[in-house]
Amino acid sequence: xxxxxxxxxxxxxxxxxxxxxxxxxxxxxxxxxxxxxxxxxxxxxxxxxxxxxxxxxxxxxxxxxxxxxxxxxxxxxxxxxxxxxxxxxxxxxxxxxxxxxxxxxxxxxxxxxxxxxxxxxxxxxxxxxxxxxxxxxxxxxxxxxxxxxxxxxxxxxxxxxxxxxxxxxxxxxxxxxxxxxxxxxxxxxxxxxxxxxxxxxxxxxxxxxxxxxxxxxxxxxxxxxxxxxxxxxxxxxxxxxxxxxxxxxxxxxxxxxxxxxxxxxxxxxxxxxxxxxxxxxxxxxxxxxxxxxxxxxxxxxxxxxxxxxxxxxxxxxxxxxxxxxxxxxxxxxxxxxxxxxxxxxxx
Ligand code: SAM
Ligand code: SF4
Numbered sequence: 001x002x003x004x005x006x007x008x009x010x011x012x013x014x015x016x017x018x019x020x021x022x023x024x025x026x027x028x029x030x031x032x033x034x035x036x037x038x039x040x041x042x043x044x045x046x047x048x049x050x051x052x053x054x055x056x057x058x059x060x061x062x063x064x065x066x067x068x069x070x071x072x073x074x075x076x077x078x079x080x081x082x083x084x085x086x087x088x089x090x091x092x093x094x095x096x097x098x099x100x101x102x103x104x105x106x107x108x109x110x111x112x113x114x115x116x117x118x119x120x121x122x123x124x125x126x127x128x129x130x131x132x133x134x135x136x137x138x139x140x141x142x143x144x145x146x147x148x149x150x151x152x153x154x155x156x157x158x159x160x161x162x163x164x165x166x167x168x169x170x171x172x173x174x175x176x177x178x179x180x181x182x183x184x185x186x187x188x189x190x191x192x193x194x195x196x197x198x199x200x201x202x203x204x205x206x207x208x209x210x211x212x213x214x215x216x217x218x219x220x221x222x223x224x225x226x227x228x229x230x231x232x233x234x235x236x237x238x239x240x241x242x243x244x245x246x247x248x249x250x251x252x253x254x255x256x257x258x259x260x261x262x263x264x265x266x267x268x269x270x271x272x273x274x275x276x277x278x279x280x281x282x283x284x285x286x287x288x289x290x291x292x293x294x295x296x297x298x299x300x301x302x303x304x305x306x307x308x309x310x311x312x313x314x315x316x317x318x319x320x321x322x323x324x325x326x327x328x329x330x331x332x333x334x335x336x337x338x339x340x341x342x343x344x345x346x347x
Pocket of ligand 2: 051057094
């Protein structure tokens with residue numbers, strides 16, 4: 001598929017044509033990564049953030065958010081629960097902080113998670129841009145995957161959705177650094193952003209291909225009413241963004257074949273079946289929410305984020321039924337590395 005083909009598919013709205021697209025993506029998924037879904041239990045360990053991304057509900061400038069930071073013991077207990085529930089991997093996610101105290105805190109948390117799970121749990125980090133030294137420390141402590149969305153591969157759009165002191169080039173450089181330091185690297189974009197064109201989205205897929213990423217975590221942009229970008233998103237259309245999100249998954253699967261692709265929570269926010277639809281369009285990873293219920297309401301990145309009143313056990317039960325309903329299996333107790341990572345030259 002070239003850029004033009006991608007663009008034509010992104011423009012398509014005919015339901016029967018889209019069914020063909022999803023079926024082809026599913027065929028490729030089955031052939032290259034199989035139909036086992038891998039879980040990454042996500043622990044949203046803090047909403048304290050030094051950044052001010054114009055779209056995000058926990059941006060520093062949002063004074064309506066009650067800030068929290070889980071303790072190392074709380075993180076370790078949550079990770080222990082993930083291990084007991086046979087999730088092979090967890091993701092530690094938070095707002096961005098680049099201070100030494102935070103670097104040390106995460107390093108200790110990683111050590112403790114490894115201890116409580118006797119080395120079983122795979123650890124993915126999603127903690128924003130960091131220095132090489134910090135990334136090395138965390139890798140040495142036992143983290144082995146890192147998710148850092150580029151948000152959009154169009155630099156001028158990136159500048160429009162961030163304040164002036166946020167830099168596309170620095171974010172891009174951080175992605176390269178992650179690969180050099182040995183991490184499995186995941187990136188992704190938001191889909192349906194104000195000012196974003198279908199050409200931008202086609203270029204995003206080509207960006208994933210060019211950067212040879214191992215994992216993709218992308219999802220629809222959803223408005224948060226207390227953010228500056230909400231002003232630019234008056235014509236926000238959830239149904240359209242959901243469809244665009246599914247098309248992006250399918251096209252990325254068809255082009256990149258053996259990468260891991262997450263069916264993200266943002267899809268579920270736009271439709272109760274959003275994540276199953278994502279799996280049927282070519283995704284193979286789900287990130288069940290493990291955050292203790294008392295913190296969930298404070299980690300609201302966008303409006304109508306689902307499962308805020310639920311707990312990890314309820315989330316697991318609900319997911320098992322949903323995955324079963326589409327005839328797929330869950331890869332319990334497995335890290336589920338992407339075949340792409342296992343094949344690629346790491347030096
Ligand atoms: N602070 C880290 C970072 O920015 O990489 C990790 C946490 S951040 C909350 C994780 C992701 O949430 C971002 O990469 C962004 O794509 C997504 N996000 C934030 N606000 C969103 C919104 N309004 N709609 C959809 N996704 C959003
Ligand atoms: Fe902070 Fe990440 Fe939200 Fe940006 S997207 S404001 S870095 S939590």
